[in-house]
Amino acid sequence: MASRTDTKTRILDAAEKLFAERGFSETSLRLITSKAEVNLASVNYHFGSKKELIRAVLARYLDVFMPNAAIEIKRLHNAPEDASLNEIFSALIKPLLELNKVRNGGTIIFLQLLGRGYIESQGHLRWFITTHYGEHLATFVKAVVASAPHIPPAEMFWRLHFTLGTIVFTMASADALNEIAAADYGEHNNTEAIIRKVIPYMAAGVAVPVLNN
Amino acid sequence: MASRTDTKTRILDAAEKLFAERGFSETSLRLITSKAEVNLASVNYHFGSKKELIRAVLARYLDVFMPNAAIEIKRLHNAPEDASLNEIFSALIKPLLELNKVRNGGTIIFLQLLGRGYIESQGHLRWFITTHYGEHLATFVKAVVASAPHIPPAEMFWRLHFTLGTIVFTMASADALNEIAAADYGEHNNTEAIIRKVIPYMAAGVAVPVLNN
DNA sequence: GATTAATTTAAACGGGTGTTTAAATTAACT
DNA sequence: AGTTAATTTAAACACCCGTTTAAATTAATC
Structure with missing residues (x-):
């Protein structure tokens, strides 16, 4: 069923690297398959289409990150009752950095893919993420909302997208x-140092009181 | 020298709209010229290449926004000595909204173009902006630094890019x-409402004290 | 009004794209 | 081993891309 190092895996490994650094539409299947040293047609054979390859690349990271992140958030929430926003955001650091063990530079690749996905392909990936990982996302959002009860839900919606x-x-x-x-x-700065820089910025922004003018 | 409504302008008008909503590389010259109802070859005749068209589209906004923004910042700085970050960021609202007078939806188009430029074309647009409008940018950065003197320059560099x-x-x-x-x-929410939501978030993040751990 | 310059046009160029096909090869199973 | 299934391969398909060309048209100048 498998060849040398699994054609499917070779494609995913080559694709995620190229997708992250040049974007999805700027990366051709011919470039991917030549870097992966597999035949061009094997992408369509194993994944069906380029669009499905993109989803498979993202899913490989989301399947690891999302459950881990939800676990860390829940662990926080069960302990000192109410965690600070800094603590909640910081709880995501470990799951993020564990992606580096999955693959070298996995953390930054994942975050870059996420950004490319949200900006490039209006909708189809956003839908994929929210429908497949909506439960885990809800865990995170609930914790944030509980930690900043002075922010109305609609305002929090915007701030979380900020x-x-x-980060993206x-x-x-x-x-x-x-x-x-x-x-x-x-x-x-390595990836972790940048993440540690950005967390206080985001936490302060999310929690800042809403002006009622 | 000019035809009906200036072929050059028709191209710029069609291009900026399409660039903003689908990105640069996702927008073909054929789509632009068909929307603009001009001949395909006229893009290369008037602008030389697609890359130069992209720069022309951005320049049309930057040439209006950058001087106006610098004026507003300077006006702030000369008055109550030290303006708050909220005031500095808010000073950009008027120049941004004035772009709506240049063209319908000009404000959001400009900001979207800026984002596309930064994310899509690693480097060449970033270089174009900093070399052509560096002076105006410096005015803004100086005001922000003066308003948050407790933030070290290197940290401020990162936060301004945050x-x-x-916003982008x-x-x-x-x-x-x-x-x-x-x-x-x-x-x-219209564009202005979103801008007014994002400013407190950014101001709080930029000014939050740096942890020294 | 004739001549020159500027612009517009239709067509082609060369190349890259994702996808499909059918044959060749490799692996798995009875 | 022989047969079936899974995979790999090279080639072609149909299409879209930015750019260039040379002729047709329009505008400007003398």
Whole structure:
């Protein structure tokens, strides 16, 4: 049933790397299959279409991250009753960094894929994520809402999407930003350092009181 | 020298709309020229290439926005000595909304174009913006730094890019988010309402004290 | 009004895209 | 081993892309 290192896996490995760094539509199946050293037609044979390959690439990460994230959130919630926003966001660090064990650079690849997915393909991936992982997402949202009860639900909806934009854009530009930061400030940040920078920013933004003017 | 409504302008008008809603590489010259009701070859005749058309589309907005934004920031800075971050960010609202007078929906189109530019074309547009409008950008950055002197420069560099990600991603997804918000919370936000929501979030995030652990 | 320049047009160019096909190969099973 | 199923392969398909060309048309200049 399987060949040398599984054609399916070789395709996924090559695809996720290219998708993350150049985007979905900028990455051709011919480039993927040549990097993976498999035949062009094998993508359609194993995945059916490019669109389904994209979903498979994302699913491989979401299937690991989402359950782990939900577990960490629940663990927080069961303990000191109400966790701070910083604690809730920080609880996602471990699940995120564990993706590095799945694959080298897995954390940043995952976040970049997420961003590409949300921005490039209006809808179809957003639908895929919310329908397949809606339960886990709800766990996270509930914890955030409980931690910032002074923010009305509608406002929280917007702010959580602000956080998504913050982290997703940051990770998509992480390499370029790191280069500039290194040149201008002598800073060298890895993925974890950037995540730890962005969390206080997001937590403060989500919790800031709503002006009623 | 000019025909009915200037072929050049017809192309720019059609292109910016399509670029904003589908991205640069997802928008073909054939689609642009058919919407603009001009000949396919006229893009290359008037602009030289697709890449130069993209820059021309962005420049038309940046040339209006950047000077206006710098003026507003300077006006703030000369008055009550030190403006709050909320005031500084809010000073950008007027220049942003004035883009709606340039063209219907100009504000959101501009912000969406900016986001597409930063995410899609790693580098070449980023270079174009910083070299052509660096002075105006510096005015803004200086005001922010002065308003939050407790944030080290290197940290501020990252946080300002967080804000860029926040607003750019939000605007790129604005239509989709608005649909969800309308369905789930009965909310109907225009571009200005979303901008006014995002500013407190960004201001709080930029100013939050840095943890030294 | 004739001549020159600027613009528009239709057509083709060369190349890249995702997908499909049918034959060749490899693996699995009785 | 022989047969069936799964996989890999090379080639072609139909289509879309940005760009270029050369002729037709329109505008400007003398």
